[in-house]
Structures are given as C-alpha cells and as structure tokens.
Amino acid sequence: MMQDLDLSTIKLLLIDDEAHCTKLMEAFLRQAGFSHLTMTNDSRQALELYKKVKPDLVALDMRMPHMDGFEVMRQLREVIPAEDYVPILIVTGELDAPTKHKALADGANDFINKPVDAMEVVLRIKNQLETRRLHQQVRMHNQHLEAQVRLRTKVVEQTQLDLLNRLVLASEYRHDEKGAHAWRVGRVAMLLAELKGLPPEQVDMIKKTAPLHDVGKIGLLDSIILKEGVYTPAEWEVMKTHTKIGSKLLADSRSPLLMMAREIALTHHERWDGTGYHRLKDVQTPLAGRIVSLADAFDVMTHACSYKAPLTLAQARAEIERNAGTQFDPELSALFLTLIDREGENLLADSTAVQLFA
Template sequence: MNILIVDDDRTNLFIMAAIVRRLDDAEPVTMESPLDAVEWLRGNEPDLILLDQMMPDMDGIELLRHIRDDARLDTVPVVMITANTAVDIRVRALDEGCSDFLTKPVVVPEVQARLRNLLALRHSRALLRDRAALLAAEVERVTAALQRQGEELVNRLSRAAEYRDPETGAHIERMALYSKLVAEAAGCGGAFAQELMKAAPMHDIGKIAIPDMILLKPGRLSPEEMTVMRQHAAIGHRILADSPIPLLRLAAEIALSHHEKFDGSGYPNGLAGSDIPLSGRIVAIADVFDALTSTRPYKRSWKLEEARAYMVEHRGRHFDPALLDAFLSRWEDVCRIHHENAEELSELAPEAVHH
C-alpha cells in the first residue's frame, strides 16, 4: 500500500519514510513540495497521506482541501502532522476532512499503531467497494440473462401461437415494427420502443384457446362466436400476467388492452382515452393497420391508401388521435415496412375486418 508523505523538512521525510517501511506491505512516496504533491495526485491514488501542517507555498490545510476536492481521493485517510497543539487548527483540519493527527515530536510506536489502523480501514473500504462492484456486475449479468430468457420465451410462445392462428409470422413481424415506429414517432423513447417491438408479437397469444371452428372460420362470425373470440384478450393476459420478467408483463398489458378503443367502445373492459395503457393504444394502431392490409381466411387485403383512409376515419374513435398522427407522419416508413415484409397479398376491394 502506498503512503504519500509531504513535508518540506528532509529530515522529517527520512524519519517518516523509515517508519512506514517498517510496516507490513507499505511503501512510502516522499515529496518536499506540496505543489509537487498536488501534481502527483492528479494521476495517482495513494492509500494514505501524511501531511506536515506548516509548509511554504501551501500549508497542510490548503493541501488537504485540494485532496478532498478530488472525488477519487475522498475516502483516502489523511493524517496531519503538526507541532501546533491549538484546538482551532485541529478543528479546521477536521472540517476539511482530516482523518487523524500526529503531534511533533512523533512517538514511533504511536505512529505505527495509528498508520496500521488507518491502513486496515482503507483496506476494508477497498474490499467493500470491490464487493459492491462485483455485486453490481452480478446483478447486471442476472438481469441481462433474465431479459434474454424473456425474449426467448416470447419468441417461442409467438411461434406456438402461429400454428393455430391464421395470422402469419410476417404479420407478427410487421405489426411489431409498426409498433416500434409509432412509439418512436410519438417520442416515447428508444428503450420503450424496443421493448414494445419485442412484446407486441404476444398480443394475440390468447387465441390458442379459441376453437378452430371460430378461429379459422371464413366470413363473418355470429354474435355468439364473436363473444367467444373476444375472450382471447383476457386469456392472453392470464397466460402472461404476474411474470417476474418485465417483457412478459408488458406483453400481458398489450394482450389485455390492444382491443380497447379510444372512445370506450372496445373490449374486454371498455376503457377509454388515457385509461387505456399506452402500449395497448400503440399496438391497436399497428395491429389494425396490418390486419387491414393482410390476407385473412375471412377477407382479402386492402390497398395501403384504403387502409390509411379507414384509420383516419376512425381517428379519435378507435385510435388515439395523437398516436395515429405520429403513425401517419412516418408514412414512407410504414410503406417500406409493409413492402419489405410482404407476403403474397391479393389486393381487392375492402371487405369487413373482424377483430
């Protein structure tokens, strides 16, 4: 452990350096000028500092002030060596962050005992700091692993849902990209937009519980069938809710809320306006737009401009006006996502869309 000794008296420097060398695992660094010490401390971090109180150019208290102004050195023990026994000097030094005092002439056993105690304290603090860093790194590692597990689970559940849902993997990819685009355009922040893109594919996971005769039925559903179909929102939420994985909790929120409508006429809870979670309001736009422009067993795909007109017509009714405006403000990107992830789409006249 390095001990910096600053004293303008060479004899004192020699004596204190000799005392330090008699300690286990301690090496002295000696300096006669406090100005040289300030320069040396800019690039070095000793384990303990011994300062003479009376020095030219800069006294010990002023040097102590420089030391404590450096955040790197705020926990380094500093011992003031002084022949002045005045209380006010000691109080000033303590106010500036002095750790201990030695009075001249020094008593060697006392010096050794005080330095050992302070070095032991320094060592303990270093261990705590290292342990805290290790714990922080471990927490970060576990959190990242949990995030990866969540993403893997979302991907696998989405894949499983594709086997039952007529909506293709291309639909899931497009609506996830649309969701991210809306979040970014609305100023929600990159981190949220990224998480939304990962969670959005789980929006209809509840459809795995819907009978094939309803899920795969071509044409309109009867009122009774529609009642069964609409249960998928609550079922999806039950599948995903209460997970320790944040990504799955976000997916659960989306599953439950993406069929709510801005005017309160949606399902399953009839929420309106800002009572609908932001994630659900965003995914509603992405999901409906892609449903309109995709082929389904019960409908043909709509042209992009026809779908746009439908979305504008339902602004403030089905869709959050501000979020829909954000979506439409990025129309070129919307078209790019649609074409880069296109399926074999057959564009005919608009037909009813069943959600």
C-alpha cells in the first residue's frame, strides 16, 4: 500500500526552534524522496506558513520560545477543516505521560522521539500520510455518493412533477386543452402563499399541487363538463362531486405532495362561514385549501366562460373584499387585496406549466 504514495506531490511543514533539528530532518526526508519541504525555526510563523503551504503533514517541536507546540497545535487545529485529515507529528524529547496525553487530547497524531532516528522519522511520516490518503479516498467516495444521491433525487422529483403536470393536463383536457386555468391558479396560489409568509418548501408545494384542484372533473360526464350555459340544480349537484372524486383519486398516498394535492382537491370549494360544498367551517379547511379557494374564485371571476363575461380587476377586487369573512378567510382576503394592488393585471397572466415549474 505504502509504495503507492507519490512523494513528489507531498508537502511537509517542519516547525522547530533549533535550526540543526530542522536541517537534520530535512536531510532525512530529502533522502527518502520528499521534495516539498517548508521549515521554520520561529513558531510564530507556523500559522501563516500553514495557510500558505497547505501541507499534507506537520512535524512540530514541543518546547519552543514565544509559542510552544501546544499553542501552535491549537492554532492549526482551528484552521484545519474538520473533514480534512492533516496529521500533526510531535517531535520531542519530553515524552512523559502527561505531555503525551495532553498532546493527544489536543490533536496530535503521533510522536517522534528526539534525538531523531532517520528510519523512524520516515516510517512514521509515511504511516500518517498513508492514513491521510485513505481518509481522502473515503471522503472523495462519500462526495461522489452524495452527488449521485442528489442527482437521483432530482430525477425522481422531476419525474414526480412531470407526472403531476400531465395529470393536470389530462383532467382539464376536455374543456381547457392547455390547462390554462389550472396553471394560473397554481401561480396565484403560490404568490398568495408567499405573501402569507409560508416557508419556501410550503410555497413550492402549493405551487405544484394547486393546479390539481379540479382533477376530480376527470370523473364527470361530457354533458356536465362541456355544457354551455348555466347548470340546472341537478347538474350543479353532479358538478359538486368533483371535489370528492379528486380526493378519491389522490387518496392513500404517503407522498407529501399528493397529500396536499388531495387536501386542496377536497376543500377548494369550502367557505369560511361553513356553507361550502362539505360545510367545513373556517379553520377546519386547511390553509392550502383556503388559499386555493381564493386563487380559484379570483381566476373564475376574471376570465370569461360560456355563460358570463369576465369581471375587471377592480370588480374582482371589490368582490373579494365583499366576501371576506363569509366566503373567504378574512386574513387571506386582506393579503389577496394587497396582492392585487401589487401585481395588477399581471395576476391575470397565463402561466404555462413550463414557466410555472421551471
């Protein structure tokens, strides 16, 4: 194993106040094939030299004027990254047990006795360098694995999103080929969630799941979905089942995304005063459902359909204000008015899946 070490690339830093000691060590090490040697006889320079050279190993004397080996070691351990293994070898004549214990506790990796013996110096240094090499290999392997996991996770997330988006398109296809309403609701719900101050992960989940709010319409007949004009009371009752159908389609998943999508599909027609589809009152409707309820209603108000012309932005604003506390969550309504004032006509813009999920 040890012969694999390429000594020509190894950098060593030697710190000893006595010049004859560093010279002797240098001679031994050069003879053994090391060529990048940096030495100092002034321990106060150790830290700067370390930062400049970034050595693979430090050989350090203990007893030195100005700053002893313990102090130098403390300084070095502070700048050596925790994940990097940079061995520090203590070169000393005082190998009594307390000194040894303290040195080990402070981060020393091995000891070399003074007066130094050429063979021992080289072997101990090579041993430590071999440990460093193995450490680096493990670290690189781990980094490679982490990168692989990140990549795979991204692919899985992208695939999940891709499938969700296609489910949106499939459910809207009969009456809105491009799913324009769904994507607009996704975008507006995301902006409202952001304004509400939800954490970025929650905002992202709402952005991805809000477009699925009407997924249950996939289970309704053409005679309902494609009807031009106002629904009869009986047709209206059928129409209302799309929330339960959507919930059924998205049920029993452990994916947080699908769980939120289900919640939204089931509750996006609830009202704050409890007179909505399922008669859930105020906070029983989850926040995501209350957010999408506003985004959905706003989009329906501001876009034409077969039986009504669109409201202007100002009319929609007034409508939301009027229904705050009855149809809509009053706090979210107030935020929505702020959003309308901030975004203006932008809030009506089409948002394709690609733009929304880029």
